[in-house]
Amino acid sequence: MEVTFKVYRKDPEKDGKPGRSNYTVEVPDGATVLEALLKIRDEMDSSLAFRCSCLRGHCGDCMVRVNGSSRLTCTAKVSAYTQKGPEISLDPLRNVPVIKDLVFDWDAFMWNKIRATKPWLDASETAADGESIIPDAPLQDLRKVMSCYNCGMCDEGCSVLPVDFDFLGPAALTKAYRFVFDPKEKDHKERMKVLEGPKGVWDCVHCYEADEHCPRGIEPTKRIIAIRDEAFRAGITNEKVARHHQSFAASVKESGWLDEGRLAVESEGLTNISGLMKLLPTAAKAMVRGKAPIPYMHSKRPGAEQIKRIFEKGEAEKK
């Protein structure tokens, strides 16, 4: 099969202007996009820069956007992208500084954020007899999280990062979960303060895109929600968090779904002018991407009255 790859090019050592190179190559049936890239580099253009490492979908190093969607090129079959024609576009990730061609800055994308969450164990003292026996049950769940590849696919799918690149993101917060819930952790309060601070767990909008993108089924959104619950249990909450919860519940109760614009405004506080002003750059970016809902303009969803009754029943039971 002959396929034309339209590859994003940028070389800061030359003029640094982004462009595109087209390469038409013969690829065998069942070939992966990475195999095609290696062929292009070996036979046609040795200056083409891209990353790869494990070649079996375990490390995430080869992630690029294939026809606009983030994929690991070592597991993406060429044939899956040629249904509409023998052309495939390859681009680096969105919103991440490009170093050269398809090679982007992993530090800015993910590693700096993981470092910020203190990704190591602050273990409690070993028992006097030198033995610390950890029950297996809590570790079963942690083992699942520890199977994370650090591939960053969840960050690439995240809805918040395109409008606020400083958000810690699902990959870093999933790594943090592993230490927050480790039974050997001595005191997770300091760790939790970072996680529940600005750009932390409360900025997640639970769109579940991270879960859709994760190749390991780790459910990063579930991990973020668990850290939030743990913050409440540990009494590490602030006024903004309380407002966030109240606004979230009020929005769903009134319209049947979440008014994200209202949530942002009410979480800051309606009288907090400087806080509201800080939202403007993010709102502007979201607007450019068609993602900025106008606060308080949400129409009710079908069945909203039923949802309201569920809330009222719950409130009556609490009294």
Ligand code: SF4
């Ligand atoms: S949680 Fe899943 S998608 Fe995110 S880095 Fe780990 S393996 Fe990749």
